[in-house]
Amino acid sequence: MERTFLDMPDSQGYFGEYGGQLIPPQLKAVMDDINTAYDQVRQTAAFQDELAELYAHYVGRPSPIFYAKRLSQRQGGARIVLKREDLNHTGAHKINHCLGEALLAKHMGKTKVLAETGAGQHGVALASACALVGIDCEIHMGEIDIAKEHPNVVKMKILGCKLVPVTRGTRTLKDAVDSAFEEYLKDPVNFIYAIGSVVGPHPFPKMVRDFQSIVGREARAQCLTQHGRLPDMVVACVGGGSNAMGIFTEFLPDEAVQLVGVEPAGKGLDTPDHAATMARGTKGAIHGFACYTLQDAQGEPLPVYSIASGLDYPGVGPQHCYLKDIGRVNYESITDDECLDAFMTLSRTEGIIPALESAHAVAYAMKVAKTMSPEQTILVNLSGRGDKDADFVSQKLGL
Structure with a gap:
């Protein structure tokens, strides 16, 4: 594979001029801790074997x-x-990275996993993964999406996650991200924000890509x-x-x-x-x-x-x-x-x-x-x- 693609992102989380960590200094330290933990744990045979076994026997890959x-x-x-x-x-596909993020949260000793969801697929997948590893889960979802995606809303509740309706702004995905991130900032040391796509501050675009690859x-x-x-x-x-x-x-x-x-x-x-x-x-x-x-x-x-x-x-x-x-x-x-x-x-x-x-x-x-x-x-x-x-x-x- 060309080095161009292998070497991305760089150490600061940039893909060319895009990406990075445009966040307050105190949050940067937390993100760097997540990056360090991820880079360490993903190299271990124990983590790789557990994830591979779950992909095969839990996801059906x-x-x-x-x-x-x-x-x-x-x-x-x-x-x-x-x-x-x-x-x-x-x-x-969401279950691919949700399992990885839930296992990482457990490895880091986090007490709660937070996330946003739009269509509800990320929410259902993360709630499932958190139930599997035994960690609390809280999902923020726009009020409009809750009405559109009722079957997934019910599944999330059955799986035991706390569902937080977001009623501000457009009441859709962007506002759900804002709401979940605000909750995360209340205790970033004990909580982890399991971002649902290849977005957000470094290392999440890298992590989600790696799990989805x-x-x-x-x-x-x-x-x-x-x-x-x-x-x-x-x-x-x-x-x-x-x-x-x-x-x-x-x-x-x-x-x-x-x-x-x-x-x-x-x-x-x-x-x-x-x-x-x-x-x-x-x-x-x-x-x-x-x-x-x-x-x-x-x-x-x-x-x-x-x-x-x-x-x-x-x-x-x-x-x-x-x-x-x-x-x-x-x-x-x-x-x-x-x-x-x-x-x-x-x-x-x-x-x-x-x-x-x-x-x-x-x-x-x-x-x-x-x-x-x-x-x-x-x-x-x-x-x-x-x-x-x-x-x-x-x-x-x-x-």
Whole structure:
């Protein structure tokens, strides 16, 4: 692998000019402690063996890749292959890093794990992981998302976590992050903030990427074993960007493989109702790190919107920003309507109900497949299943 990708982030947590620790000095010391503990524990055979055993026997890894034959035939052109992260225990890729963060919290002697959640997948996964290792869990979630994602809300409560409704601001993901972080600051020595994506101050973009990179390692090997070649394109949805970094990382050195991150265009990029940070954002900072952000003239985050609760975030992971700048990853966008069409089409052609977040990636693959040849392959990270979205979509479409 090229040194460019191996050496990132640097010792200060930067991917090029993005990332870092834009936080108060007292919090920097806490983050440095987390970084040191992570770098120490991840090298030990005991930690690696425990995580590998949980991935295999608790999560159900490796998740398979699946050739979506009827969908591919319907669209024409390239073969569409799905990396089935929706089959993981708790229903999405989030469990991959939540187990790692919960084990790290236990190793460090923390008394409570705090987090935000948008679609609820991170919340369910973290609540599950905390129940498994025996540590208290508190999840902050926007009031709008609580109403949209009722099945996941119930699961979190059943799993024993404390769910804190966030009623301020847009009452969605960005405000949930603010609320959870404020609670964390009350006792950062005994609490740990288990960030739900490749965002936040160093070392979280690195840690979450590392835990999620199992997705790409599996998928690359599976493509070679089952198809005898690498995919021509790898596609994943991007909000904060954890599932995308998870599948992209292993393919970064493979220059012949196109990598595409798909953002939410919401009601259209020509409206304020989107969360397409890469397409419409500018360089700034949010939640303790430098990245592209959707911001006003004063540098304050703008209200953002997506039909997918897990994607409506006004920032994006710092490594994604770097990969955009160097041209290694292309970032495209998909509207709500295109997302809903992909949600229903995949459900009715393959019997797989995707999460609305993942449906953005499916929609882009459906669109671009038509422009490619039948000898080519698109690998889509199907990052989550749509159980949580079924009632909302049913109401939306009048089913």
